Amino acid sequence: PGPTGAPDPSAATPADSDLVRAAMGLPVRRTPVWFMRQAGRSLPEYRALRAGTKMLESCQDPDLVTEITLQPVRRHGVDAAILFSDIVLPLVVAGVDIDIKPGVGPVIASPIRSVADVDALPDLQAGQLAFLETAVRRLVAELGATPLIGFAGAPFTLATYLIEGGPSKEHARTKAFMYAEPEAWGRLLDKLAVSAATFLRTQVDAGASAVQLFDSWAGVLSAADYAERVLPSSRAVFDALGDRERGVRDVPRIHFGVATGELLPLIGDAGADVVGVDWRVPLDEAVRRIGPGRSVQGNLDPAVLLADRDTVEREVRRVVEQGRAARGHIFNLGHGVLPETDPDVLTRVVELVHGLTER
Ligand code: CP3
Numbered sequence: 001p002g003p004t005g006a007p008d009p010s011a012a013t014p015a016d017s018d019l020v021r022a023a024m025g026l027p028v029r030r031t032p033v034w035f036m037r038q039a040g041r042s043l044p045e046y047r048a049l050r051a052g053t054k055m056l057e058s059c060q061d062p063d064l065v066t067e068i069t070l071q072p073v074r075r076h077g078v079d080a081a082i083l084f085s086d087i088v089l090p091l092v093v094a095g096v097d098i099d100i101k102p103g104v105g106p107v108i109a110s111p112i113r114s115v116a117d118v119d120a121l122p123d124l125q126a127g128q129l130a131f132l133e134t135a136v137r138r139l140v141a142e143l144g145a146t147p148l149i150g151f152a153g154a155p156f157t158l159a160t161y162l163i164e165g166g167p168s169k170e171h172a173r174t175k176a177f178m179y180a181e182p183e184a185w186g187r188l189l190d191k192l193a194v195s196a197a198t199f200l201r202t203q204v205d206a207g208a209s210a211v212q213l214f215d216s217w218a219g220v221l222s223a224a225d226y227a228e229r230v231l232p233s234s235r236a237v238f239d240a241l242g243d244r245e246r247g248v249r250d251v252p253r254i255h256f257g258v259a260t261g262e263l264l265p266l267i268g269d270a271g272a273d274v275v276g277v278d279w280r281v282p283l284d285e286a287v288r289r290i291g292p293g294r295s296v297q298g299n300l301d302p303a304v305l306l307a308d309r310d311t312v313e314r315e316v317r318r319v320v321e322q323g324r325a326a327r328g329h330i331f332n333l334g335h336g337v338l339p340e341t342d343p344d345v346l347t348r349v350v351e352l353v354h355g356l357t358e359r
Helices: 018-023 044-050 062-077 089-094 115-120 126-143 155-164 170-180 180-206 224-243 261-269 284-289 300-307 309-323 342-357
Strands: 097-101 105-108 148-153 210-214 253-256 274-276 297-300 329-333
Touching: 018 180, 018 210, 018 329, 044 097, 044 155, 062 126, 089 105, 089 126, 089 180, 105 155, 115 180, 126 148, 126 180, 148 155, 148 180, 155 170, 155 180, 155 224, 170 180, 170 309, 180 210, 180 224, 224 253, 253 261, 261 284, 284 297, 284 309, 284 329, 297 300, 297 309, 300 309, 300 342, 309 329, 309 342
Parallel strands: 148 210, 210 253, 253 274, 274 297, 297 329
Antiparallel strands: 097 105
């Protein structure tokens, strides 16, 4: 049995859920909703459970991963769980010295600054992911008909952390390396694509019902650079996931980045069923840019959740209306939940979207 208050009561299995159906452009009972960073600091029960355990340790503890992943599903009645993990985890497991500093983000002890550094980057072995397999299996059993979204960081966004050494605004070192060392750049992205694919494959094989590839910082690139120097590695991640024609177990693919207005068609071309859109481009305009063959996910500005009740309701209605232009719409924020968000507002958004779209 699923957790109490589980959404989508008429779906018998995750494969029949509104999330999976919307992703594939099939009719839904109502528009599915989940939130990027729904598991995290906006929830007091998360802060209580995480107290005293480092972020990257909690991600490798199947009990903590299971409980933290379920918290927002129980509380908000969202239409999907997203695995509690982090995009840098495959690197950490492979042996790269990374710390996640609260309020900052991932910090790398020895950033990649040379071609030799690229070749010294350790590879992830599937055998290192037993904890992940355990956590996903347990979650899928607990979730019942509610789908679990697995995820990985896209090669470009992971490369930005490895090269910059931490979070960055301009990503100037990353771009300088990309232009100066095109061959090593290609090798780096290929390595990161293999590790992302291994990380995703483990989650899908253990029962995840959809995957999201986070290329959060791809929006800093021109369309030409993205198409030539980045897209092939993201496509390789999706290609490694399965072969629909040959019937290998495969699940819907969501592909997301921030400030990707100029890249939207390319983000789709990399192999997505669903293109994640941030708040800068209205969903109906995003659909025009992406074309009719894909669904969209998004795109309420996370900051709107800090505004008054009427503003929240008006903006939710707008996103729902603009999402009707798509073959399928998964309601989400344009980026992650801000830590200062009142969790009751998130619950109300779920109820609003469901109420506005009930068939
Ligand atoms: O969405 C979810 O609820 C699932 C869990 C999830 C986390 N990180 C947990 C997390 C997911 C999907 C991610 C992905 C991730 N991590 C991305 C891509 C998504 C995006 O936001 O664009 C990126 C860029 C990272 C790197 C990262 N890890 C950042 C920027 C931070 C925040 C640092 C901070 O303190 O502001 C982290 C840490 C992190 N990852 C937290 C959580 C819940 C906060 C850790 C804490 O509780 O202190």
